[in-house]
Amino acid sequence: MNIAVCLKQVPGTTKVEIDPQTNTLVRQGIENIVNPFDTYALEEGVRLRERYGGKVTAISMGPPQAEAILRDALATGADEAVLLSDAAFAGADTWATAYTLSRAVDKLGPCDIVICGRQTIDGDTGQVGPELAEILGFTFVSYVSQVEEIDGEHMRLKRLMGERYEILEALLPAVITVVKEINTPRLPSLRGMAKAKSATIPVWGAEELEVDGNKIGLTGSATRVIKVFFPQRTQRAEILEGELPGQVDYLIDRLREANLI
Amino acid sequence: MEYFLSEQQREIKSLARRIAEERILPVRAELDENEEFPWAITKDMADSDMFRVFIPEEYEGLGGGCLELCLVMEELSRVCSGVALGYAATALGSYSLVEYGTEEQKKKYLPLIASGEKLTAFALTESTAGSDATNIKTTAVPEDGNYIINGTKQFITNGGDAELYTVVALTNPEKGIRGASTFLVEKDTPGFSFGKKEKKMGVRASSTRELVFRNCSVPRENMIGREGMGFPIVMRLLDRSRPGVGAQSVGIAQGALEAAVDYARERVQFEHPIIALQAVQQMLADMAIGVEAARLLVYGVARTIDSGAKSYTEESAMAKVFASDMAMRVTTDAVQVMGGAGYMRDYPVEKMMRDAKITQIYEGSNQTLRTAIAFELRKRKGRRE
Numbered sequence: 228m229n230i231a232v233c234l235k236q237v238p239g240t241t242k243v244e245i246d247p248q249t250n251t252l253v254r255q256g257i258e259n260i261v262n263p264f265d266t267y268a269l270e271e272g273v274r275l276r277e278r279y280g281g282k283v284t285a286i287s288m289g290p291p292q293a294e295a296i297l298r299d300a301l302a303t304g305a306d307e308a309v310l311l312s313d314a315a316f317a318g319a320d321t322w323a324t325a326y327t328l329s330r331a332v333d334k335l336g337p338c339d340i341v342i343c344g345r346q347t348i349d350g351d352t353g354q355v356g357p358e359l360a361e362i363l364g365f366t367f368v369s370y371v372s373q374v375e376e377i378d379g380e381h382m383r384l385k386r387l388m389g390e391r392y393e394i395l396e397a398l399l400p401a402v403i404t405v406v407k408e409i410n411t412p413r414l415p416s417l418r419g420m421a422k423a424k425s426a427t428i429p430v431w432g433a434e435e436l437e438v439d440g441n442k443i444g445l446t447g448s449a450t451r452v453i454k455v456f457f458p459q460r461t462q463r464a465e466i467l468e469g470e471l472p473g474q475v476d477y478l479i480d481r482l483r484e485a486n487l488i
Numbered sequence: 489m490e491y492f493l494s495e496q497q498r499e500i501k502s503l504a505r506r507i508a509e510e511r512i513l514p515v516r517a518e519l520d521e522n523e524e525f526p527w528a529i530t531k532d533m534a535d536s537d538m539f540r541v542f543i544p545e546e547y548e549g550l551g552g553g554c555l556e557l558c559l560v561m562e563e564l565s566r567v568c569s570g571v572a573l574g575y576a577a578t579a580l581g582s583y584s585l586v587e588y589g590t591e592e593q594k595k596k597y598l599p600l601i602a603s604g605e606k607l608t609a610f611a612l613t614e615s616t617a618g619s620d621a622t623n624i625k626t627t628a629v630p631e632d633g634n635y636i637i638n639g640t641k642q643f644i645t646n647g648g649d650a651e652l653y654t655v656v657a658l659t660n661p662e663k664g665i666r667g668a669s670t671f672l673v674e675k676d677t678p679g680f681s682f683g684k685k686e687k688k689m690g691v692r693a694s695s696t697r698e699l700v701f702r703n704c705s706v707p708r709e710n711m712i713g714r715e716g717m718g719f720p721i722v723m724r725l726l727d728r729s730r731p732g733v734g735a736q737s738v739g740i741a742q743g744a745l746e747a748a749v750d751y752a753r754e755r756v757q758f759e760h761p762i763i764a765l766q767a768v769q770q771m772l773a774d775m776a777i778g779v780e781a782a783r784l785l786v787y788g789v790a791r792t793i794d795s796g797a798k799s800y801t802e803e804s805a806m807a808k809v810f811a812s813d814m815a816m817r818v819t820t821d822a823v824q825v826m827g828g829a830g831y832m833r834d835y836p837v838e839k840m841m842r843d844a845k846i847t848q849i850y851e852g853s854n855q856t857l858r859t860a861i862a863f864e865l866r867k868r869k870g871r872r873e
Contacts, residue, residue, distance in 0.1 A: 414535070
């Protein structure tokens with residue numbers, strides 16, 4: 228089974244600041260880590276390989292220093308790793324990122340499962356996984372909390388949906404995004420660290436991936452960030468009193484007003 | 489302090505610290521309270537290749553020496569020396585094979601130890617033989633190409649949980665100190681059973697049991713080293729493993745020092761954090777000096793052993809005695825600095841104080857080891873090159 232795991236290097240969680248002038252993340256002097264949700268994706272990939280055989284390839288798109296998280300991935304069980312890095316990829320939104328990743332998945336050859344974390348802790352959109360599935364034409368299942376079984380063409384999955392879970396059967400090939408309930412990521416091994424240190428991690432740019440130049444980086448991004456701000460959470464509740472028929476009339480009026488019915 | 493560690497040694501140390509902080513710290517109080525054997529942590533350590541550290545590369549290990557083992561011991565013990573002890577006992581139980589095993593024995597067993605699939609234990613102590621190790625009563629009598637073992641071993645770390653046991657027994661009781669041999673005994677051998685699990689003062693995440701041998705038949709090829717070499721072998725193995733107890737002591741003391749300093753910075757009395765009080769400062773400084781001095785002695789002796797030194801009884805005894813006495817003092821002072829809070833189980837230092845005590849007792853009591861050091865001093869008239 229060929230498994231690809233997508234990883235992203237993100238700023239360490241506790242120290243994120245937003246530049247009020249540019250509305251972008253202040254990245255100077257910030258320690259970079261692997262997106263925590265992606266560590267569950269990698270662990271699940273490695274466990275599936277241990278169960279069903281095959282190969283796990285870790286993919287990351289990012290600046291050259293993102294190679295560090297790929298070496299960690301190799302030390303933690305990935306068989307191979309590839310870095311997608313090119314100045315032309317810079318400024319990509321989720322769609323351009325998903326497109327670029329899809330080219331890499333294609334280039335790797337036949338792929339059965341692509342695993343991503345449910346979202347990143349910097350962008351927080353949770354969009355790259357589903358977009359990647361869309362572009363690749365793969366089945367997509369989000370919030371997977373357990374891979375129960377894979378038999379040839381299908382996989383049985385459990386996914387977490389707020390206060391319930393669903394058991395799904397999905398056709399392969401598939402892209403899944405996973406939640407942290409799915410496993411406990413292992414620590415690196417000393418042998419893995421030695422292997423990771425000497426491993427060659429190929430770097431694929433726009434040329435190697437044979438991408439359409441209009442679909443990558445800032446050029447390929449339909450999204451423009453206008454403003455980043457901390458949302459103000461407001462929860463308003465209205466308690467109705469009086470006779471029941473009156474309450475019902477009032478409620479219907481309020482719902483109509485809000486265009487909800 | 490610059491400890492001149494190689495890149496690989498730093499990696500081993502930092503990975504051991506991650507295991508300790510991420511996997512052991514959240515459960516250490518529970519393991520101590522319930523006297524549980526830490527199987528889940530053992531699995532994590534195996535997956536991270538910690539059991540490969542002390543096994544030669546030819547047998548799927550990483551070929552680390554005494555220093556590498558000490559680094560792991562120190563980091564594990566900084567968080568929980570009970571967990572660390574189970575690991576150390578496996579190292580000691582495998583040394584006999586590494587140092588004296590035949591090629592067949594090494595090929596058969598060492599890869600299983602390296603992968604963490606089988607834990608080991610070392611069985612010398614008996615009810616009549618503590619410091620006087622030569623007074624063991626367990627016998628191994630040859631019969632049809634096998635040896636029949638009878639006797640009871642006491643206070644055996646990993647007893648019952650390990651799969652492989654290095655057992656010292658008398659093959660020729662008349663010959664006294666030259667009449668003992670060393671055997672490898674597998675857990676499921678008929679005639680081999682376990683007594684009750686001991687309830688201990690400290691290191692409670694490790695298991696300690698009696699080993700009971702009743703006409704336990706062990707094939708001749710399980711003898712480790714030559715017949716009659718049992719005592720020289722175990723004395724040599726213990727010389728090699730004692731810096732590990734030193735490292736365990738350093739780790740315990742380091743953990744206690746950190747807890748005491750953290751507390752002293754936070755705890756306000758007389759309108760100031762108590763770390764501003766000279767009385768507390770003097771104690772903390774002495775604790776830090778002790779930890780650092782012991783660490784350097786342990787690393788120095790470990791490096792001496794790894795350099796291929798022929799004899800290191802004296803040095804290894806010094807590392808163990810100095811570090812363990814230091815750990816007892818530092819953990820006691822950590823409880824003192826933390827006062828009533830330190831005495832409570834909500835804080836980790838009372839456990840560290842209980843744990844530290846054993847380091848002065850096992851692998852040669854500090855009194856016995858001082859005698860050994862004095863014996864060497866007498867031989868070399870105290871001179872050093």
